[in-house]
Amino acid sequence: MLQAIGLTSTPRRDLPPLVDDLTFEAPQGAVTALLGEPGSGKTTALRLMLELEPGRGVAYFRGRPLHRIPQPGREVGVLLGDVPGNPARTVRGQLRMLCAAAGVPASRADAVLEVVGVAGLRDQRLGSLSLGMERRVALAAALLADPCTLLLDEPAAGLSPRDRDWLHGLLRGHAALGGAVLFTTDDAKEAARCADRVVSIAAGRLVADQDAAAFARTRLRPRVAVRTPHAARLADVLGREARAAQRPVEIVEESGNHLSVYGTNCAEVGEAAFRHGVLVHQLADETGDARTAVTPEEAPVPQARAASSGAEASAEAAGTAAHSCSQASGPAPAGVERRRPAARPPASPVRRVGGPLRPLRYELLRVFGTATPALTAALVVAVSVVTALALARSGGASQSRVLAAWPELLPLPPAALGAGLLGALAFGEEYRYPALAAHRGTVPRRMGLLAAKLAVCAALALLLGALAAAADAAALHLVFGSGPLRNPDRWISPVVSWAGLLVGCAWAGVLASGVFRSATAGLAAVLAVPVGVVPLVRQVLEGPSAHPVAGAAARLRGLAWAQWPPEADRLLLGILRVMAQPVGTALLLSLMVLLCAYGFTGLRSRVRW
Template identity: 80%
Template structure:
């Protein structure tokens, strides 16, 4: 059961709060509609329930607030607006990425695509989907972890009548298995037709909480719908009899053959037509202006889901077929989940890998970096005034960073920047759940990508120089460990700076700007501090560190330690280390406040 108690949004300046002391509940096994005009606070109420917006009040999901549920995605399925995914990502990749976030097997994505009837669109890009197909993908994403509660904001807005009917049948099927469904709408007829209970709000306050039948009887205007080839004649007959009986009857001609009669019933209209010999093709009691019965319509029959081109057949009405055990649990109000859980510390890593490689961004970045690096290396080789290390890194003195470091910083900035632009984890916990496991996975994946990018760039530079100039610019290095450590440290530092900065500033562009700010702004300041000779040079530091360690490392490791120390002693290395420390502290201060952990 979902219970919202005293929901109140943060007051606005000189204006009342959008939601003010709102209390209601959505019961298991039923569909609840939150009805209100545009601007009445429906979406704000949902965001307060999901703790996506500051305010007062509490919402219990089967007795627990959201921040006390270890895995909210397994308890609550959410669809707020369109699918928040990268438009270049395919439908299947989007769902497989969310499977990793929810801790369920990747095969669950294909199962949900079959259930919502879009298995034939699995390789389509999210940006190419129609509105109806986008909503189906959103439903599939909300149900990946088989949650008990579904929360949807205006799910039928803009859909065709056929898609709207499918959606309502789908929600009815989820409720029939014991789940609770809450959706918002501004259409009173839709609420009366598709919900078991209607919660009406106005200006953020509760107006009424009624069964759908009571709502239709008290809040909607009933009528008699008539279809006849003699509409004008029947309207004249009904008007004359109403005036003779002194009854208030309103007759509206909807079209050339359709009448809507308010203030009467089917028996009176039918008897009047029979007495005057008027042929009637249809006679039905309706509620509102949509021509739908007041009671909720049953779910559509189950048919085979098939997609060919743009045509889709209607899929099963419910989210999945229930076994006997599931039906027994559904009657008790707690549906049994048959979805296997995939937990453990590798769950954030699986999510991050699927996020990174679900689009062409890494491949495109690598291609651009390799081309730019090779061209820059060839241009530097023509002058003959660049050291071999800078030549292989394609790092001229005029550039703040080499192409490989910029590419590593860009991939790092996308790690969190994409989360904020396309909040794939919004339904799970907040815009981006700031958890140590997720941060560790992003740092690890970005470091590996940075090293691969740097290796590709150096290999491409060496191959281009060998091809164009033979072996002229290149010589066998006398020492390669220290330059390699310096190169790896620069790449990983830029990637991590992009990750942390995009997490702090919530933007990929801000993350890349922070990477560029290290050599442009921080390095000159560090160079001023380090400028001049030191009275006490730190010689023999590697040997002293070896003596302090518990395990004796081999003497060859001294070169790696010296390489790392040499990187930190350089202005770029020192500025990068200091920037990473500042960004990590800022990230911890602004982000690591969630009580939910991976």
């Protein structure tokens, strides 16, 4: 059972709350509709239940709030907005990535695609799906972890009647298995037709909480739908007979040959048509349009109007909706018990984006789910080869710069820029195309997710650097022979420097995109290191030093418990020499600053407002 108690949003101080002391229940084994006009606070109410919005109140899912459920994704399935994911990703790849995020087997992706009826679209790109198919994939994502409760925001918006019928059947099936379903809608007829209970809200406050039968009886008007080629003649006949019998009947001429007749039934309309010889193609009882919107301060009252010529009569359904509103002004209606205002509940925490249960597998699926790494590698290799050939032909550059394709005019070589781009996409792509959204309900493991991203991006950066250097060497040997290339006397320091530059750029992109939530900001942070930080570090390091650091490798060997071989001294000296360079020092400082900023902005799983 889903219980929402005292949900109240807390926007800016000069604005009224979008949701104001909202309390209702969505029982298990039933479908509940949250009905309200656009802007009435339906989506905000769902976000408050999921602790994605600052506010007061609490929502209990089978007796526990969301932040106290060990694996919320297996308790609550959510559909908020469009299908999350990069449009270039396939349907199956996206669901397999979400399986890793939720900690369920990858085979579950194919199973839910069968359930929602889009198994044949598993290899289609998300960006090529129609609206109906996109909604089915979104429901498949919500059903991945087999949750008990479903929270769906406008799931039938923009769907065809056939897709709507399928959706309502799916929700009914989930409820029949003992699950709780809560969906929002602004269509009163859809709520009455598809839900077992209807919770009506207006301006963020509770208006009525009724079962579907009571809602249809008190809030909707029954009508007789007529289809006839003589619509005008039949409307005139029904109007004259209603006036003669002094009955309140309203006739509305719809588009085409359709009539909607309020205040009567199929038998009376059919008999009138038969007496006057009017041909009728269709005659059916339907639930008509919703009544005038009800405010929290007033209950619906019965109304009746006399019939007039054409379509001037209006017959409102009798009865009032029994409901209670904790903050309604004025005396309560007869027979309706007024609640006493309860103590204001404490503020609810706001959940930050959590990490997946299988971070390394998730990150590998995210990286290789699109062609971005392959395209980036191809572009980097092509630009690197052209730049290396140009440097070798012009002369004047060292062999290390020629192999790295790093002229003096460029802040970074192409391979480092490619590594920084792949790192910037690590978080930036998720914020642009949410693949691991907060409402997925995964257990917060930000350190595990960060470690996985850093490890995968470092491996990609090293692979990209090795590929670019090998391509440059092969191109130089093919064009110029062995002239530009020779065996270096000291190869450890250049190799360590090259690897450190690539990994540092990749990590800077990862951390910056996580801090600023943008791939563009991540790439800008990578470029800011050689452009902005290196000149400042160079000014500090180029000054005279009173205490040289010679012999550091020997002193470190003496501090170690186990004696390493003498060959390791050259590797350690190469690492120290790289760190002493302005670029290495600037990268270390930038990574430390970004890591601290990431810790302040990203590692907090909860924030109290």
